[in-house]
Amino acid sequence: MLAMKNLAAISMALALAIPLGACKGSDKDKGAGGGGSGEAGGSGGGASSGTIKIVSSLPRTGSGNAVSGAMVNGIRLALAEAKNKAGAFTIVYEDWDDASAKKGDWDPEVEAANADKAVKDPNVMAYIGTYNSGAAKISMPVLNRAGLVMISPGNTYSGLTKPGMGESNEPDIYRPSGKLGFFRVVPADDLQGAMGARWMKQLGAKTVYVLDARDLYGRGIADVFEQTAGDIGLRVVGREGIDPRAQEYKSVMTKIKATNPDFVYFGGTTQNNAGQVAKDMLAVGLTAKLMAPDGCFDSAFIQASGAENLNGRTFITFGGVPPDKLTGLGATFVKNYRAAYGKDPEAYGVYGYVAAQVAIAAIAKAGSKDREAIRAAVEAYKTEDSALGPFSFDKNGDTTMAVMSGNEVKEGKFEFKTLLSNE
């Protein structure tokens, strides 16, 4: 038994030694050798010129492709504007698909294979992706262990980066190396709670009753909402968690009616029975307005509620900015995008563009074909102006830029009302 254990240990050591040895043989490839790359890079340093590869892993098959196409176009535009150069390096870009025809959506197997392929390719120095938070959960630990930086244009699930916002083992489970490796240029879900509170105050509310659907998403957002409301002097007159499977909420609404709030905030999604919440407010004669996060930003919410029950009294926050509301460099981006591709970018196009710009700037600043140096450069990234305005990354790897949109339901449709910021 003992002998077998030893044998296993020896063969494992050999298996590890071979790629490391191969890595040492070629100076050019240094810092890209699987498990030990972080340390190796830190001590050695890579080449200072040559070719560097940036890859993206986004759903290119099935329904996600419309959004992914805009992100890929954004990445290509950023590279074209940089003339495919980052410092002394020539940048090569590869557009990888993390979806499969079988699933018609992102596929865990494909995403795992992409992450593996990126880690093993010594020329890959930055990984842009993913769009789906579920896919990010798969590739994040793999890339992190290899010290390969990941820049996300689309993941909004809070637990990917923020301690205490997701499961108890998040986000540490995604950081086996102990260092940050995942950075996102798109604001996380929980910010919607904070921005919702500020927007509500701007809309003239003095008091609010907070409801949540008692799940990860809704409760997290409602917690942040309640905290922010307290900070800015919007009085929270009550807080309740409701059963998203309950038949109706007239009793809760009657209770709320007695407190006479200006607004009801619902942390939850259409699937959490948001439509019933909207209806039962009116059914008991509660005239307060309703605000909800982007889990209700879909036409199914309007169908479930009945448009006549929402018109003019329902406000929804959304974690993105519609392209036609971008200003400054953002407007320039939209203009250039239109010139290059002959159409308007979808909402996420600009995030693909900015993610690529971050990668290019970090490679140029690192000045070395070394994953750790480039990762550190992304961590230290700071811009005074971009298509999304000035931003850097905070201690969790989240963008400090926080601009979202506020929408109102009018005549059975969502209508853009205002840009929201966390100031």
Added chain:
Amino acid sequence: METFAQQIILGLVNGMVFALIALGYTMVYGILELINFAHGDLFMLASFLALTLVGMLGLDAASSGASLAIAIPGIIVICVVFAGGLNWVVDRLVYRPLRGAPKLAPLVSAIGVSFMFMNLGLFWGGLPMDVFGHGTAAAAPKGFPDLLPGTNLLGDSSLRITVKDLVVVLSSLAVMLGLFLFVTRTRLGKAMRATAQNPTAARLMGIDVDRVIGATFLMGGALAGFAAVIYGLYINTIHFQMGYQNGLYAFTAAVLGGIGNIPGAVLGGLVIGLLRALSDQYVGAQWQQAVLFGILIAILVFRPQGLFGSTAREKV
């Protein structure tokens, strides 16, 4: 005080709806000792049929009173026939061949039927109809148009008893009374009671037990069909998974009232409705189910046979 009164009203109206569903449970259990898990899902399917009909007829909150006065009874009749017929067919195809089998066999079959109905509901919700959101989100809750007026009968008072509440309560009471009279006064009702008491003796007395059981499923299903339309009109949201929660409440109402007992099921439904409302008001919505089922357990500990149940209903 006013809030208290309001919660009592809400509790009673909601309880009425639970009671309607509970009746179908209690009838089938009373006669077969089968917990028909598919009952809640049958109710769900009938509500999808009701919404489909509402969509086909183009009814909405703005429809005229006269057209609604014709259309709603028509929809009720179609849903009652559909649900009653479907329940009868399920009994004929699934439960009847298992009549002599151990009690667990039909129980597990009922769970199977429940899942089949639920999947059928999911498929139904994906139909490309306006009322189903053009089929873009099959699993999403579906809005049921607010066809009954929410006008407050008490005028400007902040205490609300709406026309809608009244329609729900009166029509449910009428159906319950009719059912009660049917079971106590007609020959078939008498045969049902006899079969419930002792199927073997009933058969010896010349009662066609299978026919009586079939009729019981038919009536239980018809009640689910009626409940489905009332639910749609009152709650205004339907969902392919709603059969589970409603079935659970209805089953609990039936047990609380004394399973197999028709007035008991109505009382059980009302008690559940009231407890729900009062616990939301005075304890907190997140504790609704804990409070509700805690009290129910306490009641059953002291009255295991349920509120109206008879203690010794022997089965040979």
